[in-house]
Amino acid sequence: MNEIIEIRHLRPQDYEAMKAAMLRAYPRMGSYWREESITRLLDLFPEGQMVVTVNDKVVAAALSIVVERAKFSDEHTYEQITGKYTFSTHTPTGDTLYGIEVFVDPEYRGRRLARRLYEARKELCERLNLRAITFGARIAGYHEHQSTLSPKEYVQKVKNREIVDPALNFQLANDFHPVRVIRNYLPGDDASGDYALLMEWDNMLYHDRPASAAAPKTQVRLGLVQWQMRLYDGLDDLFQQVEYFVDALAAYRADFALFPELFHGPLMAETNELSEIDAIRKLSQFSPEILRRFTQLAVKYHINIITGSMPELAADGQLMNVGYLCRRNGTTERYEKIHVTPNEAKYWALKGGSRLQTFDTDSGRVGVLICYDSEFPELARLLADQGMDILFVPFLTDTQTAYSRVRHCAQARAIENECYVAIAGSVGNLPRVKNMDIQYAQSAVLTPCDFAFPNTGVKSEATPNTEMILVTDVDLSILDKLRQQGSVQNLRNRRHDVYKLSSAELMPKH
Numbered sequence: 427m428n429e430i431i432e433i434r435h436l437r438p439q440d441y442e443a444m445k446a447a448m449l450r451a452y453p454r455m456g457s458y459w460r461e462e463s464i465t466r467l468l469d470l471f472p473e474g475q476m477v478v479t480v481n482d483k484v485v486a487a488a489l490s491i492v493v494e495r496a497k498f499s500d501e502h503t504y505e506q507i508t509g510k511y512t513f514s515t516h517t518p519t520g521d522t523l524y525g526i527e528v529f530v531d532p533e534y535r536g537r538r539l540a541r542r543l544y545e546a547r548k549e550l551c552e553r554l555n556l557r558a559i560t561f562g563a564r565i566a567g568y569h570e571h572q573s574t575l576s577p578k579e580y581v582q583k584v585k586n587r588e589i590v591d592p593a594l595n596f597q598l599a600n601d602f603h604p605v606r607v608i609r610n611y612l613p614g615d616d617a618s619g620d621y622a623l624l625m626e627w628d629n630m631l632y633h634d635r636p637a638s639a640a641a642p643k644t645q646v647r648l649g650l651v652q653w654q655m656r657l658y659d660g661l662d663d664l665f666q667q668v669e670y671f672v673d674a675l676a677a678y679r680a681d682f683a684l685f686p687e688l689f690h691g692p693l694m695a696e697t698n699e700l701s702e703i704d705a706i707r708k709l710s711q712f713s714p715e716i717l718r719r720f721t722q723l724a725v726k727y728h729i730n731i732i733t734g735s736m737p738e739l740a741a742d743g744q745l746m747n748v749g750y751l752c753r754r755n756g757t758t759e760r761y762e763k764i765h766v767t768p769n770e771a772k773y774w775a776l777k778g779g780s781r782l783q784t785f786d787t788d789s790g791r792v793g794v795l796i797c798y799d800s801e802f803p804e805l806a807r808l809l810a811d812q813g814m815d816i817l818f819v820p821f822l823t824d825t826q827t828a829y830s831r832v833r834h835c836a837q838a839r840a841i842e843n844e845c846y847v848a849i850a851g852s853v854g855n856l857p858r859v860k861n862m863d864i865q866y867a868q869s870a871v872l873t874p875c876d877f878a879f880p881n882t883g884v885k886s887e888a889t890p891n892t893e894m895i896l897v898t899d900v901d902l903s904i905l906d907k908l909r910q911q912g913s914v915q916n917l918r919n920r921r922h923d924v925y926k927l928s929s930a931e932l933m934p935k936h
Contacts, residue, residue: 429480433542436475436487438468443484444477451529454617459489459527463511467491470516474523476546478530478539485534488543489527491516492556500605500624504562504612523551525561544600548627557632559602562611562622567591569617577607577621594623601910602627630910644903646789646816648848649680649729652869653689654893655854655862661712664690665719671895676727678897681789684850685734686867687797687822688747690716695858702773702861707745710737717750717758724752730787734820734850735763735796737776744777747796749820751785759785763796764805773861782808782929790815790902797821800849801835803842808929810843810917815902819849822865829866837883840872842916844909846885846900847872853891866891871898876912878904 436444441461448458467475471491478486491508494517498507508526509515525547530539551559568580571589581604583589602625611622651671658664668685675683693712697705713736724731735749747763747770762779770776782805784793793809793816800806800819809817819836823829832849840847851867870887873879886898909917 432479436477440484447531486530486539490525492520493524494520495522521557523556523559551629552631559627563625564618566617568619572619643789647680648898649675649683650850650869650896652888653686653852655852655856672723676729682730684732686850686852687735687820689734691862706774713738720752724754725756728754732818761794765798767798784812784814792816794818806839817847821851824864837872
């Protein structure tokens with residue numbers, strides 16, 4: 427007969443089966459919870475009491491309460507945290523889920539039942555918007571090393587895998603971290619030398635702000651414009667096409683519209699007789715008006731617009747490649763291209779910027795790297811450290827090899843930084859514009875590579891070298907779970923003790 431394993435809430439009628447399993451789990455201690463205690467616990471906090479059944483038989487359990495963590499020092503005892511076993515310390519408005527019991531019948535070990543209970547607790551903690559899960563963990567193997575090691579030294583050797591402590595190894599593997607060693611936590615626990623280890627799991631989804639009428643969006647719709655380079659009869663003609671795409675994306679209720687780098691390059695056809703340097707400086711004269719029009723479109727069509735990029739004269743007379751986030755509430759933010767390509771420096775005398783930051787929007791925290799900047803992993807990592815959910819990469823590439831550099835680097839940034847990356851470029855030819863003769867692009871939305879995402883890390887992609895829009899939905903809540911529970915956790919597993927990435931002068935405080 428196949429085993430049917432289920433996890434559910436504890437019921438009053440489960441008491442005798444739970445007691446029997448607990449006695450088998452703790453044969454040396456011979457302890458168990460009295461029925462009146464379990465009844466009180468179910469009255470106070472029924473959703474916090476869970477059992478695992480195998481073919482309808484109760485074989486494991488996890489009991490918990492909610493406490494106000496600030497009311498208890500790190501030196502508390504089990505008796506104190508449970509209110510002398512009455513659970514009077516349970517506080518429905520508290521901020522911490524406190525685990526008071528977890529056990530598995532020895533006959534049913536090896537089935538990952540404890541892992542199921544731990545995951546259920548984490549889900550409960552997230553659902554109740556609690557700051558953390560905390561509990562006092564026995565270190566049952568310590569008595570074998572008590573004569574030679576302090577509790578702290580014992581824990582460190584377990585962490586280093588020099589000593590095997592099955593329970594502690596399991597807790598560490600499930601993202602719990604030790605806070606401190608507690609003396610006399612559970613008197614009579616000779617196996618632990620009367621010590622315990624205060625363990626904690628941080629709820630990365632916790633927020634201490636009261637719920638608002640407009641909760642943050644987790645489902646976000648991205649609109650990418652794969653722009654056709656063609657000759658336009660001035661700025662009005664060009665913006666007729668811009669507004670067409672914005673209107674179309676707004677009709678699909680997109681939250682963002684992403685335009686490519688220097689998408690308005692065709693306007694340089696009017697000054698093609700000039701040198702490349704003079705032509706792009708002339709192009710920069712359109713930038714203030716382009717920003718004004720994009721800002722109007724963002725409000726008119728209720729969509730956040732990433733304007734791609736445009737040349738802009740700095741106060742010192744240097745020409746920079748910059749772009750703007752135009753929010754649908756009418757506010758704007760500026761971003762700069764940090765690294766200019768050898769071609770941009772040679773033919774256009776562009777200078778790299780020095781400003782890098784994330785931007786809060788009504789659809790997540792975003793960052794923007796213009797084309798070549800996506801090939802420098804440090805920049806995206808700095809943005810990730812500021813909590814970036816979506817990285818936008820407007821680009822301009824002439825050949826397929828150039829495009830491949832941007833594409834593959836953008837994919838790497840999605841994996842490294844556990845974020846979505848949206849890239850949008852231009853296609854077509856401009857026979858009357860120097861240094862912008864040909865374009866190649868395949869716009870795409872890229873993801874991390876894990877079970878919650880496409881196996882290829884490609885959420886969607888446009889048809890290569892064809893003018894079109896790409897509309898894609900992404901779920902920001904999946905990123906939060908990835909960062910906590912992913913197969914690999916690139917951000918969490920960095921070795922800060924070996925290397926550091928500093929951005930004090932580059933990034934303004936968020």
